[in-house]
Each structure stands twice: as C-alpha cells, then as structure tokens.
Amino acid sequence: MSTRDQVLGRIRRALADAQREAAPARGAVDRGYLRVHGHRDAAQTADLLAENLADYRAIVHRATGDELPGRLAGLLAARGARRVVVPPGLPERWLAALQDVERVPDSAGLTARELDAVDSVVTGCAVAIAETGTIVLDAGPDQGRRRITLVPDHHVVVVRVPEQVVDSVPQALERLDPVRPLTWISGPSATSDIELDRVEGVHGPRTLEVVLVTD
Amino acid sequence: MSGTYLGMPAFPVAAGEAVRDTTLRGNLRHATHTIRDKRARAVAELDDWQQLRAAGKQIKDDVLRHLDHYLVRLEEAVTTAGGTVHWAADADEANRIVTDLVRATGETEVVKVKSMATQEIGLNDALAEAGITAYETDLAELIVQLGDDLPSHILVPAIHRNRSEIRDIFTDAMGRWGRPAPEGLSDSPAELAEAARLHLREKFLRAKVGISGANFMIAETGTLVVVESEGNGRMCLTLPETLISVVGIEKVLPSWQDLEVFLQLLPRSSTAERMNPYTSTWTGTTDEDGPRTFHLVLVDNGRTDTLADEVGRQALRCIRCSACLNVCPVYERAGGHAYGSAYPGPIGAILTPQLRGTDTALDASLPYASSLCGACYEVCPVAIDIPEVLVHLRERVVQGGEVTRAGNRVTLRPAKGHAAERAAMRAARWALDHPAALRAGQRLASRTRRFHPRRLPGPGKAWTDTRDVPAVPAESFRDWWQRTRGTGAAATGSGTGTGTGTGIESREGTK
Numbered sequence: 001m002s003t004r005d006q007v008l009g010r011i012r013r014a015l016a017d018a019q020r021e022a023a024p025a026r027g028a029v030d031r032g033y034l035r036v037h038g039h040r041d042a043a044q045t046a047d048l049l050a051e052n053l054a055d056y057r058a059i060v061h062r063a064t065g066d067e068l069p070g071r072l073a074g075l076l077a078a079r080g081a082r083r084v085v086v087p088p089g090l091p092e093r094w095l096a097a098l099q100d101v102e103r104v105p106d107s108a109g110l111t112a113r114e115l116d117a118v119d120s121v122v123t124g125c126a127v128a129i130a131e132t133g134t135i136v137l138d139a140g141p142d143q144g145r146r147r148i149t150l151v152p153d154h155h156v157v158v159v160r161v162p163e164q165v166v167d168s169v170p171q172a173l174e175r176l177d178p179v180r181p182l183t184w185i186s187g188p189s190a191t192s193d194i195e196l197d198r199v200e201g202v203h204g205p206r207t208l209e210v211v212l213v214t215d
Numbered sequence: 216m217s218g219t220y221l222g223m224p225a226f227p228v229a230a231g232e233a234v235r236d237t238t239l240r241g242n243l244r245h246a247t248h249t250i251r252d253k254r255a256r257a258v259a260e261l262d263d264w265q266q267l268r269a270a271g272k273q274i275k276d277d278v279l280r281h282l283d284h285y286l287v288r289l290e291e292a293v294t295t296a297g298g299t300v301h302w303a304a305d306a307d308e309a310n311r312i313v314t315d316l317v318r319a320t321g322e323t324e325v326v327k328v329k330s331m332a333t334q335e336i337g338l339n340d341a342l343a344e345a346g347i348t349a350y351e352t353d354l355a356e357l358i359v360q361l362g363d364d365l366p367s368h369i370l371v372p373a374i375h376r377n378r379s380e381i382r383d384i385f386t387d388a389m390g391r392w393g394r395p396a397p398e399g400l401s402d403s404p405a406e407l408a409e410a411a412r413l414h415l416r417e418k419f420l421r422a423k424v425g426i427s428g429a430n431f432m433i434a435e436t437g438t439l440v441v442v443e444s445e446g447n448g449r450m451c452l453t454l455p456e457t458l459i460s461v462v463g464i465e466k467v468l469p470s471w472q473d474l475e476v477f478l479q480l481l482p483r484s485s486t487a488e489r490m491n492p493y494t495s496t497w498t499g500t501t502d503e504d505g506p507r508t509f510h511l512v513l514v515d516n517g518r519t520d521t522l523a524d525e526v527g528r529q530a531l532r533c534i535r536c537s538a539c540l541n542v543c544p545v546y547e548r549a550g551g552h553a554y555g556s557a558y559p560g561p562i563g564a565i566l567t568p569q570l571r572g573t574d575t576a577l578d579a580s581l582p583y584a585s586s587l588c589g590a591c592y593e594v595c596p597v598a599i600d601i602p603e604v605l606v607h608l609r610e611r612v613v614q615g616g617e618v619t620r621a622g623n624r625v626t627l628r629p630a631k632g633h634a635a636e637r638a639a640m641r642a643a644r645w646a647l648d649h650p651a652a653l654r655a656g657q658r659l660a661s662r663t664r665r666f667h668p669r670r671l672p673g674p675g676k677a678w679t680d681t682r683d684v685p686a687v688p689a690e691s692f693r694d695w696w697q698r699t700r701g702t703g704a705a706a707t708g709s710g711t712g713t714g715t716g717t718g719i720e721s722r723e724g725t726k
C-alpha cells in the first residue's frame with residue numbers, strides 16, 4: 001500500500017466515530033464576523049491606510065497624477081539611487097522625470113546577484129488594505145517578479161486612490177487571484193526575535209515608501 | 216540544529232533546573248510580558264474577535280472532520296498547478312523524502328525558512344547525516360543554530376536569549392558558518408539584525424534549494440501560505456530553483472475565503488500586529504518567477520493518531536501562534552526546553568504526548584506541566600480547550616486505555632509511578648465542578664508560596680495577577696512536581712497549598 005493510501009486510511013479509521021456526511025456540509029462555518037470594521041468614506045479609508053502604514057514605519061506620501069513623476073524622481077534622488085529596477089509594465093509616464101538614474105528592466109535573465117547591486121525598485125500594486133496597512137503585490141505587469149521587490153533595499157510603491165484601496169482583509173481576498181503569486185507587505189522588513197520587541201530591518205527592503213496617488 | 220531533545224529528563228527535573236537559572240527566567244519574563252500586553256491591545260481593536268475565533272474553530276473542525284477529502288483535493292490542485300505531492304507517514308519517511316529530493320538536485324546546501332514541522336521531524340540532523348548543510352535563516356533560528364542550542368518558543372525560538380547573549384553568540388560563531396560578525400558589534404537589536412542580514416545575504420544569493428513549512432494550504436486552489444516578518448521567508452520561497460515545503464496534514468484549509476479569518480487571527484495573536492510584515496502565497500510554480508520545481512511533503516507523524524482521540528483531536532486546530540506560551544505561568548518559569556520537544560508550553564503539553572505517545576517519563580509527565588489555570592484557552596485564537604485535553608491526557612497516563620499508535624488501536628496500561636494520579640484525577644474532576652473550593656485552595660497556595668521560593672508556582676498567585684475569575688485546578692503542577700521530582704520522594708511541605716486539599720493522601724494506592 002502506498003503511504004498516501006495508508007495515511008488516508010488512518011484518517012478514515014480515526015474518524016469512524018464522527019458519522020460523517022459523504023462530503024463537507026455547507027454552513028459548517030458561521031461567517032457572522034464583520035466584513036469591515038467601522039464606517040468610513042473613501043477619503044477616510046485612505047487616511048486610515050496612510051495612518052496604519054506609517055504606524056509600521058512605512059514612509060507615506062501623497063500626490064496627484066500630475067505630480068507623480070516629479071515626486072518619484074525626488075524620492076529616488078533623495079535616496080541617492082543610481083540604479084532602479086523597473087517592472088515591464090510600469091507606466092512610462094511615472095518615471096518620465098528621472099535624471100541620471102539607470103533603469104534596470106526586470107527580465108527573467110536578471111539574477112539575484114545583479115539585483116543586489118540595484119539601489120531601488122519602483123512598482124505599482126494590486127490592492128491596499130486600510131485596516132491593516134497592507135500593500136498586496138500580485139506580480140502583475142506594473143509589479144514584476146517577486147524577487148525585484150525583495151532584494152533591493154529601497155522599495156517605492158504607488159497606490160492608486162481610491163480604486164486600489166479596500167477597507168479590510170476579507171475585501172482584499174475577494175479581489176485577489178490565488179493562482180498568481182502574492183506578496184503581502186505591511187511595512188518594511190522587521191523582526192520580533194530579540195526579546196519579542198519589534199525592530200525594523202532584516203532581509204527585505206529596509207525602506208518602504210508608499211505614494212498614494214489621486215487623480 | 217545540532218542539539219537534541221533525546222534523553223531529556225522528565226519535565227519536573229528539567230523545569231527545576233530552568234527555574235534556578237535566573238537569567239533565563241528574567242529573559243522569559245521580560246519577553247512574554249512585553250508581548251502579552253501588546254497582544255491584548257491588538258485583539259481589542261477588532262470588535263468581532265470572538266466571532267472570528269469561533270469561525271476559526273469551526274473551519275478547523277470542518278477540516279479535521281473531512282481531512283481525507285480536503286487532502287485529496289489539495290493534492291489534485293497542487294499537482295495541476297505544477298507541484299509534486301509526497302506523503303510521509305512518520306518523521307523518518309519525511310526526512311528520507313526530503314533528503315532524496317535535495318540529493319537529486321546535486322546540491323549540498325539548503326536555506327530554510329523557520330518551520331515547526333521540520334523541527335519536529337529533526338530534518339536538519341537527517342540532512343547533516345547525508346552531508347547536506349541546512350542554513351536556518353530566521354533570526355531566532357539562526358541564533359539557536361549558531362549557539363548550538365535548542366529552540367524554546369514556537370515563534371521566537373531564541374526567546375531564552377537576551378540581546379547581550381545574542382551579541383556574544385554572533386561574535387563567537389558567525390565566522391565558523393560564513394561571514395563573521397562585524398567588528399565591535401554592540402547588543403543593540405538594530406545592529407544585531409544588520410549582522411544577520413549581512414551574514415545571510417551571501418547564502419540567499421547562491422541558494423539553489425529552499426526548504427519551508429507553511430502556515431496554511433488551500434485545498435480548493437492548491438495555494439500555500441507562509442506568514443513571516445523578516446523577509447527570509449520571501450528569500451527562500453522565491454530565489455532558489457527548487458522549493459520543498461514540509462507541512463503537517465492538518466494545515467489544510469478548505470477555501471481561499473477561509474484565509475480572511477486566519478489572516479486576521481494569526482498576526483494579532485502571534486506578534487500582536489495588525490498584519491505581519493510579509494505574507495507569501497504561491498500556487499504550484501509560476502513561469503520565470505520563483506522556483507521552477509516545487510515539492511510538497513505532507514507529514515502525518517502522529518497526527519492521524521491524534522485525530523483518533525475524540526477529546527485530544529482539537530489540538531490539531533492549532534495555528535502555532537504561541538499566544539498560549541506567552542500567557543502561561545508554568546512556561547514563563549520553566550522555559551521552553553523543559554518540554555523536550557519542538558512544541559513547548561501549553562500546546563506542547565497536549566500535542567507532544569499525542570504525537571509521540573507517553574512511553575517516556577518525559578512525555579508522560581507533560582500533561583502535568585500545567586496549573587490548569589485556563590489562560591491558554593482564553594487567548595487561543597482557535598479556542599482549543601487545553602485544560603480539558605490536559606485532564607484527559609492525565610487520565611490516560613494514570614488509568615491507561617485505548618489509544619491509536621501508528622494507525623493501530625492499542626490498549627495502554629496505567630503508567631508505572633503514576634498510580635497516584637488516579638486519585639489526583641478524581642480531585643481534578645471534583646474541583647472542576649466546585650469552583651469555590653478551588654478558590655479557597657488557590658488562596659492557600661498563594662499564602663504559602665513564599666516558603667518555597669525556588670519551586671514552580673502553583674495555580675495561586677501567578678494567574679490571579681491577571682485574571683479575576685478562577686478557572687480549573689487539580690493536583691496542581693507544583694504539587695505533582697514537589698512530590699515526584701528527583702527520586703520521586705515526597706518533597707517537604709507537601710501539606711501546603713495542595714490546591715484542593717484532596718487527593719494527595721491516597722497517593723500510595725496502587726489501583
């Protein structure tokens with residue numbers, strides 16, 4: 001007998017007492033918990049997102065669509081970034097104001113070592129969650145492969161407000177496609193491993209800047 | 216990890232040693248109290264915490280009730296998405312599978328994300344025997360590995376180390392494993408984190424094989440989920456060419472939607488955060504993004520035996536948040552090592568004796584490693600009634616009975632040396648039904664405690680600090696410990712603070 005059949009057989013014998021239905025019953029779970037905590041309009045939701053992002057040490061900026069290129073160029077310049085990795089589908093316009101910055105396109109050939117020599121990465125996102133201060137990436141064209149937002153030490157992410165912002169975790173999951181590889185980011189890399197006290201900065205980007213863009 | 220739990224003394228002996236180690240006690244006390252208060256605040260932010268907790272329990276109960284069904288669906292979905300699923304009945308089989316998979320890549324090094332399942336099965340030692348070096352990349356696991364030590368906490372395996380000890384370990388050992396610690400390293404947590412970053416970066420960049428566990432697996436979609444903080448998980452999950460995930464069979468969830476419950480329960484219970492810094496989900500393999508080869512090793516290793524126990528099976532709901540450790544007065548004083556397994560604290564006291572059986576003195580003593588104060592149940596995000604399972608397992612140790620071991624029904628005889636507990640059990644039952652008597656016992660216990668400064672505390676003082684409403688008791692852990700430590704001779708002062716004041720006199724009874 002294969003181990004698979006052995007384990008499945010053990011499970012069935014272990015549950016002999018349970019008088020089971022043939023398949024799981026619908027309604028075994030009471031989903032009476034809240035879809036959203038509190039009542040907010042779109043502007044308040046964006047404010048909550050900004051507040052919670054900042055609470056976990058992300059640096060939050062706001063800009064209009066017209067201001068965005070200048071703002072991104074300014075952030076990269078302030079950081080002293082020379083080389084910036086760019087996802088294939090990042091809107092051209094976003095980086096139109098960049099000066100003296102080498103753009104490194106994300107491609108399958110780009111190795112982890114090469115990424116380690118890049119200063120910053122600029123991406124969009126799939127969705128942002130106000131209640132938890134979370135940005136979710138789904139490796140879409142304006143976000144690129146997972147590794148490009150991991151190895152560089154500085155990540156600038158653009159969130160389109162209000163259309164990409166949801167209130168809560170349940171709302172975010174509804175919008176996301178599980179087939180895509182997802183990365184949920186809530187503040188920069190951190191650890192609680194020394195005396196259970198949170199300090200920022202271990203392996204992921206130690207600086208996370210979020211630009212909330214409204215049109 | 217090159218340390219081992221094998222041959223560890225029974226809980227009371229090990230706990231006695233730990234309690235005398237004042238640095239360890241200080242470290243544990245500081246850390247657990249820090250997180251306790253923060254957790255309470257994080258939970259209080261959600262008005263519907265109790266509904267979420269109830270839903271978490273119901274989802275997990277449904278999983279356990281139809282575990283065969285969900286595992287088959289999961290296997291189908293993972294396979295369709297490009298992964299390969301392996302099944303392991305026990306630790307040896309799991310280790311063999313993983314070792315063979317690594318060998319097939321031709322690599323002799325792997326990077327690892329912290330994983331309870333691989334701790335449980337002793338994977339690093341098995342790999343080392345095969346000439347494969349496993350690098351732990353979680354900061355606390357790194358501290359444990361470099362310090363040639365054992366983990367002592369689910370979430371923060373090096374919780375027993377304070378910052379200056381960590382500095383000394385890094386300075387001393389990093390050079391032997393790779394890039395040495397920076398000159399003049401201080402004990403500031405930020406500098407220590409930076410040292411870990413530098414030390415591990417080289418390993419991440421060259422890694423060809425990653426090994427992980429998973430917090431959740433979605434049967435419907437074949438998606439795996441890893442919840443972490445540092446980014447070492449993301450490194451191991453995305454940079455290597457081959458990813459091997461070793462996961463207990465109980466970690467499956469039916470649907471994608473179920474994550475909405477657990478991604479709210481887990482971070483708040485665990486690190487007291489609204490959301491942990493990084494969560495990764497992946498479904499099989501993705502072209503040109505992340506590992507090209509993905510293996511999922513599903514591990515039984517005592518889980519189906521646990522499932523066969525109608526009372527004990529609820530332990531399989533555990534999502535390893537560690538909240539029960541952080542509130543446990545016994546854990547706080549004894550430390551994690553005394554529990555002699557990868558699972559310390561209250562959850563370890565009910566899980567280990569079910570996964571491994573109660574054949575050794577250590578495992579038979581674990582159900583007594585509790586004062587039955589009930590704080591663990593109260594904080595548990597999936598409402599595992601740990602005191603209920605403890606009492607049940609004590610009864611099992613004392614009275615024997617039917618259990619399942621490696622899939623077979625066997626009858627346990629009452630454990631030698633535990634005859635007394637039959638009486639203690641009666642006391643426990645009685646006390647559960649008589650809370651007033653209990654209260655009186657606890658007051659007595661706390662009044663007399665000062666006479667026993669180096670002993671483990673009874674249920675009296677420690678938990679009345681934080682709770683108004685008394686819960687259970689029984690023969691308290693302290694009483695049992697007092698009575699049996701060392702040679703099993705009755706300790707002095709056994710007439711004080713016996714909790715309920717019943718049961719102890721009949722300890723010499725043999726049946």
Ligand code: SF4
Binds near residue numbers: 532
């Ligand atoms: S038993 Fe409950 S509180 Fe303890 S680690 Fe498991 S889920 Fe968390």
